[in-house]
Amino acid sequence: MxxxxxxxxxxxxxxxxxxxxxxxxxxxxxxxxxxxxxxxxEGAVQNDIPGIDADCGGGMACATCHVYVKEDWxxxxxxxxxxxxxxxxxxxxxxxxxRLSCQxxxxxxxxxxxxxxxxxxx
Amino acid sequence: MNKTDALIIGAGPTGLFTAHQLKLxxxxxxxxxxxxxxxxxxxELYPDKxxxxxxxxxxxxxxxxxxxxISQLKPFDIKFHLSERVxxxxxxxxxxxxxxxxxxxxxxxxxxxxxxxxxxxxRKFAPKECEKYENKSxxxxxxxxxxxxxxxxxxxxxxxxxxxxxxxxSKNCKINLIHRRDEFRGAQATVDKMQELVKSGKINLFxxxxxxxxxxxxxxxxxxxxxxNNEIKNLKSDYVLGFFGLIMQLxxxxxxxxxxxxxxxxxxxxxxxxxxxxxxxxxxxxxxxxKLKLILSGFHEGALAARACFKLARPNEKYRFEFTTTSSxxxxxxxxxx
Numbered sequence: 001m002x003x004x005x006x007x008x009x010x011x012x013x014x015x016x017x018x019x020x021x022x023x024x025x026x027x028x029x030x031x032x033x034x035x036x037x038x039x040x041x042e043g044a045v046q047n048d049i050p051g052i053d054a055d056c057g058g059g060m061a062c063a064t065c066h067v068y069v070k071e072d073w074x075x076x077x078x079x080x081x082x083x084x085x086x087x088x089x090x091x092x093x094x095x096x097x098x099r100l101s102c103q104x105x106x107x108x109x110x111x112x113x114x115x116x117x118x119x120x121x122x
Numbered sequence: 123m124n125k126t127d128a129l130i131i132g133a134g135p136t137g138l139f140t141a142h143q144l145k146l147x148x149x150x151x152x153x154x155x156x157x158x159x160x161x162x163x164x165x166e167l168y169p170d171k172x173x174x175x176x177x178x179x180x181x182x183x184x185x186x187x188x189x190x191x192i193s194q195l196k197p198f199d200i201k202f203h204l205s206e207r208v209x210x211x212x213x214x215x216x217x218x219x220x221x222x223x224x225x226x227x228x229x230x231x232x233x234x235x236x237x238x239x240x241x242x243x244x245r246k247f248a249p250k251e252c253e254k255y256e257n258k259s260x261x262x263x264x265x266x267x268x269x270x271x272x273x274x275x276x277x278x279x280x281x282x283x284x285x286x287x288x289x290x291x292s293k294n295c296k297i298n299l300i301h302r303r304d305e306f307r308g309a310q311a312t313v314d315k316m317q318e319l320v321k322s323g324k325i326n327l328f329x330x331x332x333x334x335x336x337x338x339x340x341x342x343x344x345x346x347x348x349x350x351n352n353e354i355k356n357l358k359s360d361y362v363l364g365f366f367g368l369i370m371q372l373x374x375x376x377x378x379x380x381x382x383x384x385x386x387x388x389x390x391x392x393x394x395x396x397x398x399x400x401x402x403x404x405x406x407x408x409x410x411x412x413k414l415k416l417i418l419s420g421f422h423e424g425a426l427a428a429r430a431c432f433k434l435a436r437p438n439e440k441y442r443f444e445f446t447t448t449s450s451x452x453x454x455x456x457x458x459x460x
Contacts, residue, residue: 059167085305085307086280089280089307090367093332095350
């Protein structure tokens, strides 16, 4: 019984979350607590943030979870893996600070990240 | 008018295995797909990427999986209608009347939507003005290369399609090749060939540029391209070609009176039937509590939807469950027994 109560009271403390701010093209800000380990794309899809389609479900195969990352944050993120830039070639209006949000994994290090959602995904 | 027991929309892995299940239980079926080839996302998005979670197949690429599914259909005679998009699904008595973009029509009691995330359409340029010139001076695929002879053609993209067409058309036209970064994702040999043509002046290469605007009266006359540093260049152009791959669009499916949840279709988990009797959805496009977007789930969903089709296609017969290991009926259909 004690263990069940302990689980009930203490477990939530151990789920680390990071604040991610999604800014839509209409300049609406949505700040969401996203669980560490999820991707920035999953945080958007699970919370119904408009403008991130993620058609392929996170397989880096469709470029419909495209976001712009502000310069200061862009350099703090882990570098793009092979293939991400190839997919970004196909994104709608890619820029130098473009990323696929399915490739950004949420962690304490990116707590406070802000991403801008493009006007369209395709 | 084609009459069939079941019409499958989508020739991806789920559609292909659903066809197998239909034929195995003795029903006819035909398959429509908007792509020009069989395989769906597997062939279009990741033909070379290995997949590790197909049961009993430790590792295979999207292309290998597609080829194996096609060879599993060998015993059966299945008609494929490729490069056709289903535009309309209408009730006609107890049947569905289905019309495609090529003017084909089907009368069937069962429609199985195995449409993935919708049909593949070319990705388009960002500037709105481009629409005005689409299919006149601005194209996303090449149907007749001769129209470009002696003209100035601006080609956008960094993959094999863009490079191949730049190389091919440079024989008879003046080519501008424009790409958003310095690296090209096309095959190395093709990139090398293109670089040679740039050196010999056959291709004008502009990297870190994207299309910013298009100008002209009836015909396209020039385009603006914009550098990462915002510098704009105006290039004379008779034609513009864009090769940014394909994107999936739900398209006309949204107009068929089905219960949709975002871009997916709600189904029950017994028959994988939608809110419309005789219309089923299987694979990535269907949605139910616990749905996993895995290929193996699509196989299961297709097998059950196929059994559900039996009832509407053969109302006076009773479906009997049989194993391929023992049933002489099934073995006959598979061509393993006289």
